[in-house]
Amino acid sequence: MTKKIAIIGLGGVGGYFGFKITQKTRDTKDVKISFVAREKTFEAVRDHGLTLLSPENSGAAVRPDSLFSIIPEMEPQDLILICVKAFDLEQVCEALKTKVEPDTVVLPLMNGVDIYDRVRNQLETGAVLPSCVYVASHIKEKGVIEHQGKPGRIILGKDPREHRQDTDWVVDFLADCGIDVAFKADVFPDIWTKFYFIASFGLISSRYDQPMGAVCEEPALRERAMAIMKEIGQIAANRGIALPQNITGLTFQKAAAFPYHTPTSLQLDIRSKKASNELDLFAGAIVRYGGELGIPVPETEKIYREIQEIMNN
Numbered sequence: 001m002t003k004k005i006a007i008i009g010l011g012g013v014g015g016y017f018g019f020k021i022t023q024k025t026r027d028t029k030d031v032k033i034s035f036v037a038r039e040k041t042f043e044a045v046r047d048h049g050l051t052l053l054s055p056e057n058s059g060a061a062v063r064p065d066s067l068f069s070i071i072p073e074m075e076p077q078d079l080i081l082i083c084v085k086a087f088d089l090e091q092v093c094e095a096l097k098t099k100v101e102p103d104t105v106v107l108p109l110m111n112g113v114d115i116y117d118r119v120r121n122q123l124e125t126g127a128v129l130p131s132c133v134y135v136a137s138h139i140k141e142k143g144v145i146e147h148q149g150k151p152g153r154i155i156l157g158k159d160p161r162e163h164r165q166d167t168d169w170v171v172d173f174l175a176d177c178g179i180d181v182a183f184k185a186d187v188f189p190d191i192w193t194k195f196y197f198i199a200s201f202g203l204i205s206s207r208y209d210q211p212m213g214a215v216c217e218e219p220a221l222r223e224r225a226m227a228i229m230k231e232i233g234q235i236a237a238n239r240g241i242a243l244p245q246n247i248t249g250l251t252f253q254k255a256a257a258f259p260y261h262t263p264t265s266l267q268l269d270i271r272s273k274k275a276s277n278e279l280d281l282f283a284g285a286i287v288r289y290g291g292e293l294g295i296p297v298p299e300t301e302k303i304y305r306e307i308q309e310i311m312n313n
């Protein structure tokens with residue numbers, strides 16, 4: 001039976017994984033790929049296809065079976081990859097309500113520790129797989145995604161609420177598309193491990209407009225990153241999330257494996273003073289959890305204010 005797969009959002013993440021899936025299933029009759037892209041991205045992909053500039057790929061563009069500019073035009077799907085920034089998540093889920101059927105699998109590929117809950121608040125049906133993703137990719141121009149460093153990696157887990165549905169096929173499908181994918185029955189420790197990394201590196205890289213390599217190597221930046229990590233670690237422990245013993249060392253090792261000049265996605269948005277950005281997804285979340293749990297988070301509060309000042313100047 002034909003599987004209908006949709007990728008919502010063709011930015012750094014959706015463009016990278018959407019490209020790989022489309023390239024791999026190009027000659028497969030029983031898979032139908034749909035892209036949903038807004039305005040200028042829609043026009044660019046309609047006119048030129050989706051291009052991925054990456055050490056993994058030589059550059060030819062791909063075209064999906066269907067391209068839509070708005071979600072309502074799309075038919076219900078078997079698998080939906082949500083690849084938007086956190087500030088667009090609720091409007092996307094609202095539009096997806098009629099596209100998710102009982103057998104549909106929704107896979108948000110985003111940063112943040114509350115994404116599963118936010119999707120579930122809106123989508124009652126189908127399975128929603130919590131996940132985290134590692135990939136250094138960004139929009140070079142609309143319809144053209146630039147990727148650097150290692151191949152992207154997805155770690156996904158079981159839907160904590162939906163136990164009946166078979167979702168194993170999703171892991172097999174992604175692996176067949178040449179994607180580095182891992183399944184964990186309980187993926188939340190991995191999601192928090194990613195948050196430990198991206199919230200600290202995202203905030204420091206944005207505050208100083210410095211790449212990941214500098215956050216690893218400059219003592220002052222490294223120290224501030226470690227102070228934020230400590231606050232996240234206390235929150236995770238209080239919430240009963242078992243992070244690896246040596247998570248700080250592992251996080252610096254992980255960051256050092258990216259090319260020195262790799263920016264974080266938050267840094268790119270703060271640098272270009274994008275009014276909508278994921279500062280709240282990282283700093284806002286730490287401050288809220290700290291307040292709820294009675295855990296002081298002065299380092300995060302301080303850098304939150306500093307980045308807001310940068311944005312206001």
Ligand SMILES: NC(=O)C1=CN([C@@H]2O[C@H](COP(=O)(O)OP(=O)(O)OC[C@H]3O[C@@H](n4cnc5c(N)ncnc54)[C@H](OP(=O)(O)O)[C@@H]3O)[C@@H](O)[C@H]2O)C=CC1
Nearest residue numbers: 009010011012013036037038084088110111135136137265
């Ligand atoms: N980039 C990276 O290296 C990584 C990012 N992440 C996380 O992944 C998530 C996605 O990030 P990223 O891909 O970088 O974000 P981008 O901003 O690059 O891409 C998001 C895309 O979603 C599009 N979009 C938003 N709403 C809709 C909609 N209703 N219909 C169609 N398209 C829509 C945006 O369109 P438009 O262009 O019109 O605004 C944009 O092109 C974030 O949570 C991020 O933190 C995780 C790991 C790595």
Ligand SMILES: CC(C)(CO)C(=O)C(=O)O
Nearest residue numbers: 133134135136198264265
């Ligand atoms: C650091 C990186 C590139 C790792 O995947 C990331 O998640 C981001 O910039 O949002």
